Amino acid sequence: MPGHRTAVHSPAPSHRLTIAQAHRRDSPPPPPTQTRLHEAGEQEQQVTTAHDAAATEAAGRRQTGTVPTTAAVPPGTGPAGTPATSPAPAGPGPGRAVGPAAARGPRAAADTARTAPASGVVGAATALLDAYAGGDSRFFASPTRTLLARGTRAVVPHDERPLPLRVTETLRAARAAAAGSPVVVGAVPFDHTAPAALTVPAGTSWAPPLAEDPLVALPAATPAATAWEVTPVPAPEVYGAAVTEAVRRMRREEFGKVVLARTLELESPRPLDIPAMLQRLARRDPSGYTFALPTGPGRTLLGASPELLVSRRGGRLVANPLAGSAPRSTDLAEDVRRAAALLESPKDLHEHAVVVDAVREALAPYCTALEVPERPTLVRTAAMWHLSTTVTGEIRDPAAASALELACALHPTPAVCGTPTDTARDVIAELEPFDRGFFTGVVGWQDAAGDGEWVVTIRCAEAEERSLRLYAGAGVVAASSAQAETDETAAKFRTFLHAVGADQ
Secondary structure (H helix, E strand, C coil), X not given: CCCCCCCCCCCCCCCCCCHHHHCCCCCCCCCCCCCCCXXXXXXXXXXXXXXXXXXXXXHHHHHHCCCCCCCEECCCXXXXXXXXXXXXXXXXXXXXXCCCHHHHCHHHHHXXXXXXXXXXXXXXXXXXXXXXXXXXXXXXXXXXXXEEEECCCEECCCCCCCHHHHHXXXXXXXXXXCCCCCEEEEEECCCCCCCCEEEECCEEEEECCHHHCHHHHCCCCCCCCCCCXXXXXXCHHHHHHHHHHHHHHHHCCCCCEEEEXXXXXXXXXXXXXXXXXXXHHHHHCCCCEEEEEEEECCEEEEEEECCEEEEEECCEEEECCEEEEEECCCCHHHHHHHHHHHXXXXXXXXXXXHHHHHHHHHHXXXXXXXXXXXXXXEEECCCEEEEECCEEEEXXXXXXXXXXXXXXXXXXXXXXXXXXXXXXXHHHHHHCCCXXXXXXXXXXXXXXXXXXXXXXXXXXXXXXXXXXXXXXXXXXXXCCCHHHHHHHHHHHHHHHHHHHCCCC
């Protein structure tokens, strides 16, 4: 991977475990957790603030499957640690990390004292998952917290002002109008000029991560037998032809990379049970990023993304770009072989390097220090292996760099668009016969202090009364083949096909 810029400093290169060590607790079929193939805790070096501890530790947890002794603990919890629901957001702000409060000052110590009881409560996170009922409620779960939001206090307007400014001013107005600490929750589309679906909810409930709740291991109900009508758009052979055309242009050096997507349109004879789909997504991969929220009248965006675009807590940021993928196998030996091959694949390592370089370039102007490992490691979902790099940084001026400001600086990364960005957008518009909408956008939350988490909107679908549109994309470079990219998108569809019972 290319060397680091002189404006930032980097830790020592990662030392990876052997593939066999990474699988030491595995047995086929592959478990639904994600795993990093290097020594647990390595990315937790030089953790000095609450956000750094919580976010970096969460990244390690979701990739190693370990449960840390310190946990991100949300505000607004009752005396016994059960999730507290209020008609308006309250408390010191979402997501406090339990740790050496003295090092974070008196206010941090007070925050810790108020929120610490929630850390080990059985059933707190799954209670929020069970309470999600669709409609005007919004659910977001990450490796650091679980959020359920209800109702709408305010909507972020769509106008000519930059989106981060509109969000900041909406939060400021909401805070002035009512006591408490409002948050914005929602999604931003792939096309940054299109309207976002961002609201200040009327009420919020917070809990620790789903992965720390033992009840999440209980299986979700089996999907009801459904005679799904499935239509690929475009057809696989048409998608393969688009990949071939993109490769031809790249070999003529017209551009360096493009991410081409395709969809599956599913029609059901009965109304969709969206809360049940969310249950299956969340319980299959509780260490990932699971979400469900309305994006328009009668429409719901839901999914289970493996990729954190960026999170911010105070003066620290964490980004976790993923690029370069391989499908999992139910055969343990074959699964190991695929993981090892991905770590050494020149095509995938190049694709990953392009994305990491873009993340570094986008974040460097905001940071006094940026830590970028020399080589990627692996994360796994139930369906895929991904090359992964965890980037951490110290923000130069937190007042001028909210979580959404950082997300907009990054979006779209080459992992979901390509490079150069403008050329890749044009190629996507030409070769994809559908509007991406919120697919490959960002989804998440932000509070009035500018802290928040924004996730890349992948492994997702948009649901209406009886229909689902599933999305999957693959990074195409000059070394790509039409069959390999078609197979990769088919593997990525498996996450959602499993959730609706259409993978049988």
